[in-house]
Amino acid sequence: NESVLKGIANPAEQVLQTVDYANTRFSKLDQINKDNVKNLQVAWTFSTGVLRGHEGAPLVVGNVMYVHTPFPNIVYALDLDHDAKILWKYEPKQDPSVIPVMCCDTVNRGLAYADGTILLHQADTTVVSLDAKTGKVNWSVKNGDPAKGATNTATVLPVKDKVIVGISGGEFGVQCHVTAYDLKTGKLVWRGYSEGPDDQMLVDPEKTTELGKPVGKDSSLKTWEGDQWKTGGGCTWGWYSYDPKLNLVYYGSGNPSTWNPKQRPGDNKYSMTIWARNADTGVAKWVYQMTPHDEWDFDGINEMILTDQKIDGKEQPLLTHFDRNGFGYTLNRETGALLVAEKFDPVVNWATKVDMDKGSKTYGRPLVVAKYSTEQNGEDVNSKGICPAALGTKDQQPAAFSPKTNLFYVPTNHVCMDYEPFRVTYTPGQPYVGATLSMYPAPNSHGGMGNFIAWDGVNGKIKWSNPEQFSVWSGALATAGDVVFYGTLEGYIKAVDDKTGKELWKFKTPSGIIGNVMTYQNKGKQYVGVLSGVGGWAGIGLAAGLTDPNAGLGAVGGYAALSQYTNLGGQLTVFALPN
Numbered sequence: 001n002e003s004v005l006k007g008i009a010n011p012a013e014q015v016l017q018t019v020d021y022a023n024t025r026f027s028k029l030d031q032i033n034k035d036n037v038k039n040l041q042v043a044w045t046f047s048t049g050v051l052r053g054h055e056g057a058p059l060v061v062g063n064v065m066y067v068h069t070p071f072p073n074i075v076y077a078l079d080l081d082h083d084a085k086i087l088w089k090y091e092p093k094q095d096p097s098v099i100p101v102m103c104c105d106t107v108n109r110g111l112a113y114a115d116g117t118i119l120l121h122q123a124d125t126t127v128v129s130l131d132a133k134t135g136k137v138n139w140s141v142k143n144g145d146p147a148k149g150a151t152n153t154a155t156v157l158p159v160k161d162k163v164i165v166g167i168s169g170g171e172f173g174v175q176c177h178v179t180a181y182d183l184k185t186g187k188l189v190w191r192g193y194s195e196g197p198d199d200q201m202l203v204d205p206e207k208t209t210e211l212g213k214p215v216g217k218d219s220s221l222k223t224w225e226g227d228q229w230k231t232g233g234g235c236t237w238g239w240y241s242y243d244p245k246l247n248l249v250y251y252g253s254g255n256p257s258t259w260n261p262k263q264r265p266g267d268n269k270y271s272m273t274i275w276a277r278n279a280d281t282g283v284a285k286w287v288y289q290m291t292p293h294d295e296w297d298f299d300g301i302n303e304m305i306l307t308d309q310k311i312d313g314k315e316q317p318l319l320t321h322f323d324r325n326g327f328g329y330t331l332n333r334e335t336g337a338l339l340v341a342e343k344f345d346p347v348v349n350w351a352t353k354v355d356m357d358k359g360s361k362t363y364g365r366p367l368v369v370a371k372y373s374t375e376q377n378g379e380d381v382n383s384k385g386i387c388p389a390a391l392g393t394k395d396q397q398p399a400a401f402s403p404k405t406n407l408f409y410v411p412t413n414h415v416c417m418d419y420e421p422f423r424v425t426y427t428p429g430q431p432y433v434g435a436t437l438s439m440y441p442a443p444n445s446h447g448g449m450g451n452f453i454a455w456d457g458v459n460g461k462i463k464w465s466n467p468e469q470f471s472v473w474s475g476a477l478a479t480a481g482d483v484v485f486y487g488t489l490e491g492y493i494k495a496v497d498d499k500t501g502k503e504l505w506k507f508k509t510p511s512g513i514i515g516n517v518m519t520y521q522n523k524g525k526q527y528v529g530v531l532s533g534v535g536g537w538a539g540i541g542l543a544a545g546l547t548d549p550n551a552g553l554g555a556v557g558g559y560a561a562l563s564q565y566t567n568l569g570g571q572l573t574v575f576a577l578p579n
């Protein structure tokens, strides 16, 4: 989309949640740099009026900032030239009783801008196009059925004349999908499901490849028993990337439903899969399933970061992905060839490695350690000491990449779990979970539940690692000022040196940070902004007022101590250097 490309090219603006189509979250702004970042001060603040988990980041288009909130999904347009005065406010009418409570709070990962419109995907799965000037609704369309457990938390990605949209519902047995709507009218153009017959998945059995081979006819159906694919999950609630040259959209699918692996024999394709789809037709060029027959809830939805780097002696179009399962993958994004798969936290123990031997039957698959296999241990058996926990070595919190250092900056979890699968029956609209968990800090380690790391994607190695007391549930931002920013669950926004990880500055905001740090320029001056508001899976315990470590989906566990550091909130804090 031309207007999106124009916005991406202007570092004063932020028109997408992912900063650019490649998901690098790198800003070319460099007024704030590693020498002066220690002088950052609060420039202004804004209360969103909502006290829940605030994920994503505001957008800046021209001299207007667009701020979104978690449910009820309010959008504010703020005039950056006039003291952030509210230009308009959009508050959707959503019936809270029809919105399924997803595992992990009522978050929303933010807005997107294209062609003079602001695009919002609400919790009730309504996709709305708003006039960016007035906040008036251009069109709206229903993307799913909340009565069957479908909901939304993700942002959308405008590509050419379409907007690409995912859906949540993996804990409700939704057959999840990705859909392209016409940007002007909201008319459905194509929809590809994560599992099912080829025509539903938009898979061409001869042309769609997995690890270099055509997938073959109805390849997904053969990996499910009977009709189980119809309630198979594989939800699409993560981040989307786009390569304009290859015209491919990249994203990952989530867990197969239920969490009880015994109830769904087979590989459960194509849950837990990286998808590369043609943006015009939706037809998949290639797929790669990272965790066949998931036994741990390692949703494969984390962002795909597109870079061009030299690997195996030649410059290649790469895709790097930090999966929940604890492996950092690098693939050739044109062909789907697997190049690197290494653990990005040494505590990962459920698999010894990913088999990289092309001649082997298990090529491309993780080699599972029997003692941590909840499938082999069986129903009603508590498998203990599995690392990482269900929320993964990384969850939705997006990483950043700096072309100045060729390093990825990754917010991670350092958490292990006990997992006990049990039998469930499917009832439309009711939770279809099938396991209980408890989660705790990785043992024999630094005692904390997170690390902020720098990763070399070509060699698959950690460059440096900063331990954190809690999971780093906030997204990273890398800048041309040689600084990387991120937030912590206690509420700190931190700036570190992109080469060494040395802490250069921090500031404690009013609530835990699970939003993504952003930067923009107004009247020639650079600002850094971040949403505070604890929540999401790691913070849901606090958000729901739960202190019982066994409450919820094992959500509280080691995070219960968060209540000693922070409180619910909903605030944007914007920083700048002194005049």
Ligand SMILES: O=C(O)c1cc(C(=O)O)c2c(n1)C(=O)C(=O)c1cc(C(=O)O)[nH]c1-2
Residues within 6 Å of the ligand: 055, 102, 103, 104, 105, 107, 152, 153, 154, 167, 168, 169, 170, 171, 233, 235, 236, 237, 254, 255, 297, 299, 390, 391, 395, 396, 535, 536, 537, 538
């Ligand atoms: O399978 C799904 O549909 C689904 C949806 C979501 C969501 O929409 O936020 C999460 C998850 N799964 C999930 O597994 C998970 O760990 C998670 C964390 C968060 C969050 O925002 O903190 N959401 C979700």
